[in-house]
Amino acid sequence: MSYDALHERYQRIGHLEHAQAMLSWDEATMMPSGGGAARAEALATLVGMIHDLAAAPEIGELAEAAANEPLDAWQAANVALIQRRWQRARAVPTDLATALSKAGSLCEQAWRPARGANDWQAVAGQLDEVIGLTRETAQALADALDCSPYDALLDDYEPGLQQADVDPVFDELRAALPALIDRAIANQPPHSAIAGPFSVPPQEQLGRALMAALGFDFERGRLDVSHHPFCGGDPSDTRITTRYNDADFMESMFAVLHETGHALYEQGLPAAWRGQPVGDSRGMALHESQSLIMEMQVCRSRAFLDFAAPTIQRCLLGETTQAAQWRPDNLTRLAAKVERGFIRVDADELTYPLHVILRYELETALLDGSLTVADLPDAWDAAMRRYLGLSTAGDFANGVMQDVHWFGGLIGYFPTYTFGAVIAAQLFQAAKARLPSLEDAIRGGDFSVLLEWLRANVHSRGSLLPTMAVVAEATGEELGTAAFLRHLNERYCA
């Protein structure tokens, strides 16, 4: 059967993607700086080879023939995903794909020290090159797929998502959030700060204990340290990272819980389809929903902190305590503190979408050419003043240089964070409705109830269905902002 030949070819692509994933993880966690140039070359070659394999004429022929063979639903979905990827790969010349990969690797490597030194000029030129190659790529995809350049990029991170879906959701959030933020800040209950310093080993021990409690399989994954927390590797070996702030243990703890949500999705993908497109995670919005359902919906709740408080105390203090600042009620208030700040990854649930909307506006403008890289810092400052009342003039490190995405060549990625938050709220509302004992289970440290529901309704489905269909089937409703806004109201403004 043509299907079998197609499947076999994609196993090879899967193996090269394994290499790519592990080398990227290594670059961010282990690689000494002097290894950067060789690594960028090697990754670019892998990207080019994967691109060539995915774009090979035989893939198109085999997929067309396979589509006419008797296939089950998974096989049929796999063929459709392979065809879509084939079209995308053929639209972009290999030279352009490898040039973008290499420019992104090198720019990302330059960004790390430049951010530390608040040195915008050190990377502005390389960023301009990355944006230029991204525009070229987006245009080539748009021509082939008959869509807008930005939609062509969005589709790479969350297949099927379009600006026409993004704009109304962002309009609703733009309209609702500023008033919610004002109310939340005005109503904020008093809390006691917890003073550090906290050294790394106990923070790491805490992170590992909570990962294990949530269901992370350490036989198929790791926890390490990187400049920017992420979930890397692949379903066979899922590697999450964090960074440690000795003044605030919650920063790393919630980063670990967030990345653990991503990892549980990866570790729960259908093993029988490993390496095939239908066995992959569906898209980054659905992926982000899995990190945020853990971090935001579950782990910043009172029920979770009732469970976690003794573990937190034992790891960080060496014993449990009745001291007021360590009690679950105070921890819950600390975990739900609302503050207008500079940094997206440190932002609370209420202000986070505004950080994303800001980036969405700027990256669409970068892509259509109405904004240049040279003007980007000023545009960032203006948007920060507008949405959050803060100025980043001259402070590049906490402004336009805070996120790796654009420097690494990721444009069209940011909206998936907020779609993830919206999906997470709707999924968790449905889970609570269907699992009446869920809150008690969480308070008792039993996360298997939720994990089984997510495994059945999300993880085990791989890429069989579009994200919107996964959400609709799991929750009984089309995706909307209602559950998210209800959650924000209940947690922050009740």
Added chain:
Amino acid sequence: MSYDALHERYQRIGHLEHAQAMLSWDEATMMPSGGGAARAEALATLVGMIHDLAAAPEIGELAEAAANEPLDAWQAANVALIQRRWQRARAVPTDLATALSKAGSLCEQAWRPARGANDWQAVAGQLDEVIGLTRETAQALADALDCSPYDALLDDYEPGLQQADVDPVFDELRAALPALIDRAIANQPPHSAIAGPFSVPPQEQLGRALMAALGFDFERGRLDVSHHPFCGGDPSDTRITTRYNDADFMESMFAVLHETGHALYEQGLPAAWRGQPVGDSRGMALHESQSLIMEMQVCRSRAFLDFAAPTIQRCLLGETTQAAQWRPDNLTRLAAKVERGFIRVDADELTYPLHVILRYELETALLDGSLTVADLPDAWDAAMRRYLGLSTAGDFANGVMQDVHWFGGLIGYFPTYTFGAVIAAQLFQAAKARLPSLEDAIRGGDFSVLLEWLRANVHSRGSLLPTMAVVAEATGEELGTAAFLRHLNERYCA
């Protein structure tokens, strides 16, 4: 020019080899056990792709055309190396190359826990499969290259080395060593043991301090922990490993110094030829000479331990001391202790070659079929009794299962260890003759004198010349055992 096209194609091979090297390092240092199956598949695919690229008909055509173009010595050597590799690659079907890679990865993964459990039966079947695939590979190479199967394997690790070179050297050592060992043990000066336990962080600090002193570039490399010490990665990013024994700090210290010797060779290879065969290390015998010149010739000497004693004391005790067992004279005696033991990697310079000769005899018999895997443990026991007077009956972990090589598919590799020792002695003898201040420099902690000589005479030459020519040019003599035996006499029997 055809040469340029050939060069360009080999850059791609170099990039895939970078991926292969880093994934292999990761497998041994970082990978959780559950990631093993996917890693073995991915590595086998990479091996197959590298094999296909190296065996492509166009490589043969381009190399033939390039050989007729005006080339400098480096380019000409590069073309010759590419042609040799092309012939070897074409001799082995891709399916066989990937099957051996995968069987070796899986057998190596199974070996780790099996060795810990002293469970020979758990890996004997997989080892049999690996040996079978190795025999098939060796026969295919032998047919194509018109040599014996064992010579075909030797040639992969040390190009040009043949059994006809190995046998007379091993005969001389077989004849000389037993009497030297008897004399050394009888004449052994008294020493004071140093009792542990030594925790890992100070041992690691000591290792890093000595690596830095010898000239290891941490901007282009790392030190980590693995089951078995090795030097991995590539010249852009050279990664050495050790393991820590809390009862004996010297075990890890000398492992680190040994691997640092390997790493200095890698880091000193000619940058302009990175990724091309002529820019690679020449062979494993020459490689081993660089680890052994550091570990054995330099670092087990009184001059080195005069320098290192205060560093050792400061790292392990937190202060310097005059206590007798920590003084350089006692450290030197501990570092030159001779003992008949079970474990090759723990063996002293005098008994080490007997461990290698034993393996050489057994692996040549495995390859020609006169010894089966089922009979291997008994044959090992008999050889250990003959050469070292020790029995390993029933003790697989300290017998036939102690080394990873055969389980990972490396047959023909062991002789390079002893050729390395012989080369190291001859190189160091020449260096001392040409650099009269060398011993004083070492005693003063200045290793740049030796490193510059090695850079000029060995490292920077890459694979321009055969190993035997490198040795003859650097030392003014053909390779022989005289310097090695003189060194052993002076250090152990004086």
